[in-house]
Amino acid sequence: MFRTEIIPHTLRFKQPAGTSRGVYHVHNVWYVVLRDSEDPMHTGIGECAPLPDLSCDYDAHYAETLSSFCRIMEERQQLDSEPLRRHPSILFGLENALQHYRQRSWQLWKSPFSRGEEGITINGLIWMGDYPSMLHQIESALARGFHCVKLKIGAIDFEKELALLRFIRSHYSAEEVELRVDANGAFTPGEAGEKLHRLATLDLHSIEQPIRAGQWQEMARLCASSPLPVALDEELIGIGDPAEKRRLLEIIRPHYLILKPSLHGGISGCSEWITLAGEMDIGWWITSALESNIGLNSIAQWCATLGNPLPQGLGTGTLYTNNIPLPLEIKGERLWFHPEGVFPDMTGGCFP
Numbered sequence: 001m002f003r004t005e006i007i008p009h010t011l012r013f014k015q016p017a018g019t020s021r022g023v024y025h026v027h028n029v030w031y032v033v034l035r036d037s038e039d040p041m042h043t044g045i046g047e048c049a050p051l052p053d054l055s056c057d058y059d060a061h062y063a064e065t066l067s068s069f070c071r072i073m074e075e076r077q078q079l080d081s082e083p084l085r086r087h088p089s090i091l092f093g094l095e096n097a098l099q100h101y102r103q104r105s106w107q108l109w110k111s112p113f114s115r116g117e118e119g120i121t122i123n124g125l126i127w128m129g130d131y132p133s134m135l136h137q138i139e140s141a142l143a144r145g146f147h148c149v150k151l152k153i154g155a156i157d158f159e160k161e162l163a164l165l166r167f168i169r170s171h172y173s174a175e176e177v178e179l180r181v182d183a184n185g186a187f188t189p190g191e192a193g194e195k196l197h198r199l200a201t202l203d204l205h206s207i208e209q210p211i212r213a214g215q216w217q218e219m220a221r222l223c224a225s226s227p228l229p230v231a232l233d234e235e236l237i238g239i240g241d242p243a244e245k246r247r248l249l250e251i252i253r254p255h256y257l258i259l260k261p262s263l264h265g266g267i268s269g270c271s272e273w274i275t276l277a278g279e280m281d282i283g284w285w286i287t288s289a290l291e292s293n294i295g296l297n298s299i300a301q302w303c304a305t306l307g308n309p310l311p312q313g314l315g316t317g318t319l320y321t322n323n324i325p326l327p328l329e330i331k332g333e334r335l336w337f338h339p340e341g342v343f344p345d346m347t348g349g350c351f352p
Contacts, residue, residue, distance in 0.1 A: 001077060002034040002044070002101060004070040008063070011292055011320045017127060022053070027290055027320075030066055032093050033346070034101040043346040044101025047295035048093030049262050056238035056263075057087040066090050073098075081268050085240030091266035096298035106297065106326070106343050113304035119334030120304055123148040123180060123311045128155035134164055142168075145332035148178040148205075148311035154186025158195065165202045174203035178311070185212035185234060192222055200227040206256055209233045220252045229255035233287075236264045242272055249276055257284040258313070262291060267302055274306070287313030293326040300328070300335055 011027040029049040036042035048066055050058035057065075069090055073079050079098050084091035099108050112118035124141030126134055126149060134151070141149050149168070153161045168177060181204060187195055192210045199207060206229040211218060213234040223230045232254045239245055257277055259270040270286070277284045286303040288296050296317045303312055314335050317328050327341020 001037045002042075002074070003037055004074045005033040005035060006063075006067060006070060007031045007033065009292075012322050013319055014321050017290070017319065024290070027051075029292060029295075030063065030093065031294065032066070032070060032097045034097050036101075041346075042101070042104060044097045044099070045294060045346065046093040046095065046097030046100065046298070047291055048089050049289070049291045049295055050089040051263070051290060054234070054237070054263070055089050057089055066093075069094065081266065085265065085269065086238075088240070088265045088269060089262045091269070092261040092295070092298075095261075095266050095268065096295070099298070107337075107339055108298055108301040109305045111301065111304040113337055114301050114339065116337060116339050118304075119331065119336040120300060120314060121148070121309075121311045121333055122314045122330070122335050123150045123178075124333070125149075125313070125315055126151040128152045130156060131160050131164070135167065138164065138168060142172070142177065147176070147333055148180065150180040150182060150208075150313065152182045152184060154183045162198065162202075165199070165204070169202050174205075178205045179203070180205045180208065180231075182208035182233070183210045185209050187211050189215060189218040189222075193225065196222065196226045196228050196230075204228055206231045208258055209235060213237065216248065216251050219254075223252055223254050229283075231256035231258050233258040233260070236273065240265055240269060245272060246276055249280055249282065253280070254282060257282060258287050259284055260287050260289040261299055261302075262289045262295065267298075283310070284308070285310045285312050288316045290316055290319065292320060293317050293324045293328055297326050297328060297337070300337065 009029050009031060011029060013025055017024040029047055032046045032048060034044040050062060052058055073094060079094050081091055107114040113120055124146035126137045168179060187210045189211050196210060208231040210222060210230060239248055257273055259273055261267050261270050264270050264273060274284060285308060286299060288299050300314050315330055317323060324344060327338035329336045
């Protein structure tokens with residue numbers, strides 16, 4: 001028998017994180033700890049990390065909603081994912097808490113990654129900012145050995161963003177460096193086609209969410225006509241029903257899905273997206289969504305079991321001044337887990 005404990009925690013960014021929803025200085029998360037009633041050494045922890053103005057399940061009553069679902073799971077001693085389809089960040093936190101509890105180990109799934117034998121190839125992430133800031137980030141990522149770089153665009157003048165991409169291409173071919181861009185819905189439907197054609201001349205791998213979510217017919221038109229592969233991210237937020245997932249993909253027919261468990265239905269919901277993508281010949285990769293190392297560890301260990309050879313988006317664990325210490329390390333362009341490393345002490349009365 002386990003009991004549940006909820007511990008709020010405020011993560012502090014080392015540097016302000018610019019996103020399409022503004023600039024984040026802190027990130028409020030909730031840790032759910034499962035603790036065996038008879039054996040205090042037997043614990044499990046999960047992270048609920050909603051993003052204000054982006055997560056479909058975040059509101060002023062989030063803490064109360066989380067507490068209610070924790071009580072239900074404690075009473076039943078199991079997790080029912082169906083009522084949580086509209087609460088993806090809570091579902092993800094409860095899923096990884098239960099997985100940790102059941103495995104009795106930080107090695108949540110068995111794989112060469114969890115054994116420390118293989119790393120996961122990831123992309124370097126270039127945050128939104130002014131021209132000099134983004135240029136510095138690009139040069140730093142390439143110097144560290146990344147062969148896949150993702151740039152968030154739409155925050156500065158489009159011509160300057162094109163100049164940044166041309167700078168990379170003038171030094172590195174598409175064979176040497178894969179370039180992904182994420183527009184976060186910054187383009188209007190009227191201008192998106194022309195901008196995608198200009199971006200396509202730079203041998204980009206793909207563009208993520210060129211127009212804002214919810215415009216299915218416009219997005220379908222872009223996917224059908226774009227010379228540049230289109231990936232969906234925000235478009236998937238709030239789509240929890242399996243039939244609705246299928247309908248979205250059948251209408252839009254994207255080239256890729258960007259799957260984030262905290263935003264897109266937890267691990268179970270993302271697994272549904274992957275199954276549908278496989279049926280429709282749609283590519284995909286996994287990305288974290290500003291979780292601390294607790295959530296990142298769960299996402300990475302699950303991702304490592306899926307056998308996807310594409311670079312994944314799992315490098316956000318270095319963003320915080322007060323992250324939870326776990327033996328996750330980025331070496332070059334790979335994320336590694338060290339099972340012999342130092343882990344948090346879970347035997348105390350609270351965490352962290």
